Amino acid sequence: MNLMPPSGSKILVTTSGADPVITIPQGSGGPMRYFVGLFLLFWLGGWFAGFSASASKLWSGGLESVAANGFLAFWLGGWTLGGAFAMFSLYRIFRPSVAESLRLMPDSVAYDSGVPPLQMNFNQANRSEAWKNLFSKRLRVDLDRRQLQSLRLRETDAGNRLTIDVNATRLDVAQSVSEVEREWLYQLLAGRYLKSPASGNARVGERT
Numbered sequence: 001m002n003l004m005p006p007s008g009s010k011i012l013v014t015t016s017g018a019d020p021v022i023t024i025p026q027g028s029g030g031p032m033r034y035f036v037g038l039f040l041l042f043w044l045g046g047w048f049a050g051f052s053a054s055a056s057k058l059w060s061g062g063l064e065s066v067a068a069n070g071f072l073a074f075w076l077g078g079w080t081l082g083g084a085f086a087m088f089s090l091y092r093i094f095r096p097s098v099a100e101s102l103r104l105m106p107d108s109v110a111y112d113s114g115v116p117p118l119q120m121n122f123n124q125a126n127r128s129e130a131w132k133n134l135f136s137k138r139l140r141v142d143l144d145r146r147q148l149q150s151l152r153l154r155e156t157d158a159g160n161r162l163t164i165d166v167n168a169t170r171l172d173v174a175q176s177v178s179e180v181e182r183e184w185l186y187q188l189l190a191g192r193y194l195k196s197p198a199s200g201n202a203r204v205g206e207r208t
Contacts (some may be wrong), residue, residue: 002188006180020104022185026097027176029117036120037093040086054079055178057062092118092134100174104192110147111164115178141166148193153186162186 005011012023039131058069093151097117101108119133143164150165162173162182174182 002184006161006184008178008185009181011177011181011185020189022102022104024100024114024174024177025118026099026103026114027119029097029119032120033093033118037090040093042088044083044086044090044099047079047086049205051076051083055058089118089134098138100176102173102189104189107145109143109193110188111139111141111143111171111173113171139171141171145193151186151189151194153183 003013005013010025013027014021014023034137054072058072058076095115095118098115100114116133116136117137117144143166147164147166149165152163154161154163160179161175162185164171164173174185
């Protein structure tokens with residue numbers, strides 16, 4: 001079992017008790033997210049001014065007609081939702097990332113997806129991925145040997161994917177590192193946990 005990552009890799013292998021722990025750093029997320037974050041900070045300044053003025057006028061009864069008050073209340077509700085979404089996006093933009101990790105125990109793997117940085121992608125074809133990234137959740141799960149039999153290194157048009165199926169969920173492991181590093185990790189996990197990695201658990205071709 002080769003615990004030494006490929007040359008030049010940023011993957012860190014340490015130990016916790018007798019168990020190896022593989023720590024995979026997250027990607028940088030790119031500088032664009034900081035520009036978006038600064039824009040949101042300025043926008044929220046204007047949002048607060050607009051919210052304060054509208055709320056003060058509504059609560060003081062400054063509008064004479066019921067219809068005008070109703071419209072202002074409706075507008076204020078939408079304005080509040082927009083501000084809440086901007087604040088959440090700002091939190092995701094500046095939230096520190098947490099590395100992905102795998103603790104290799106004798107009969108299972110303790111997997112922690114960590115927290116990736118927010119990726120800013122304005123390509124409309126990847127809009128669903130952008131929403132998924134914005135609301136991503138940290139996943140911690142213990143993968144037993146039965147679940148680890150689904151370990152696959154899949155060839156796609158965009159490069160390889162290292163996946164493990166957990167019930168109806170497919171985990172994409174080590175997305176932030178290179179194909180060589182994912183292949184090294186596959187060989188390490190396959191040699192340790194798969195029943196017959198040479199025959200039944202080799203690479204699986206997949207076109208997406």
